[in-house]
Amino acid sequence: MERAWNPEPPSGWVCETVLFKSEKALYWCLLQALENLWLPTTEKRLRMNFLEPSPSLLYHAGKRSYSCVQHRVSKNQTRLQRALKLADVDVAIVSLHQLDCLRLAESLMEASRQPHFLVLDLCQGGEERVSEALVAILSQATNFVLTLRSGYVDEQLGFPILQPAGITIYAPTEHRQTVKAIDSLLCKLRRVSGVGLSFQQAWSLLLFEEGLSFRSISLGQRASCAGALYQKLRDRFPVSWEEGSGCLHFEHLKESDVRRFRSRKEQFHYSELRLLKDGRYCFRPGVLSKAEELWP
Incomplete structure (x- = not known):
């Protein structure tokens, strides 16, 4: 590396x-x-x-x-x-x-x-x-x-x-x-x-563009990614998203979908899927350029 x-x-x-x-x-x-x-x-x-x-x-x-x-x-x-x-x-x-x-x-x-x-x-x-x-x-x-x-x-x-x-x-x-x-x-x-x-x-x-010129992942960038992903997934999942938030919330997910979301962490740094106390899933996308890359 x-x-x-x-x-x-x-x-x-x-x-x-x-x-x-x-x-x-x-x-x-x-x-x-x-x-x-x-x-x-x-x-x-x-x-x-x-x-x-x-x-x-x-x-x-x-x-x-x-x-x-x-x-x-x-x-x-x-x-x-x-x-x-x-x-x-x-x-x-x-x-x-x-x-x-x-x-x-x-x-x-x-x-x-x-x-x-x-x-x-x-x-x-x-x-x-x-x-x-x-x-x-x-x-x-x-x-x-x-x-x-x-x-x-x-x-x-x-x-x-x-x-x-x-x-x-x-x-x-x-x-x-x-x-x-x-x-x-x-x-x-x-x-x-x-x-x-x-x-x-x-x-x-490895996700940064050149040498040691590091790029910051801001809340605004993460929120933009979450919003784009919400538009991509809202017709297929019971998902909600608040404007300006960096997280998506799913009312429920199949086990196969849970595995698929969690596998994204290997491809996109700092993606995370968590099971909340109320039974919902919280998904926080990481470094993305297009929503289609995360969920084709």
């Missing part, structure tokens, strides 16, 4: 994507993976520089701060670029929200030694500028570039909020095997930490 969410890498580059159940889980596994890859010691310290980090990232970085790992927050982009030119950065994690991508690319080109990992954090914004950033930065980068993304799905009527996040690892084509190794490490950390997507979460992602 994750490969379906991989963006198309620029020419000469390869990429892999790993998904997590939340932004916090992403940050935790990212920091752990960077340490595992670097294996810092007192003689070989890991120097991590942050530019406009999120509070969540700083919190997790603080939890992992010890003598072999040095965390530094640059006050502005100029100071980060100065550190890059002095080859004083092993990992740079920068927010793309207000980043001058061309200036950063110039600093990478002028640096005597580039950071081993350049991380572009889009969790706080800047999604619309990711193409601009990658075009500018990847043309000058020689090591690994990671992009961090988070999405938001707001489910109405009591359904939980889903806030998945993903890491995409970019590297030159000659580092293809290393990219696969990093991808494998992140997957192992995700599994050990128990922060992978549930089956329900993974299934929901």
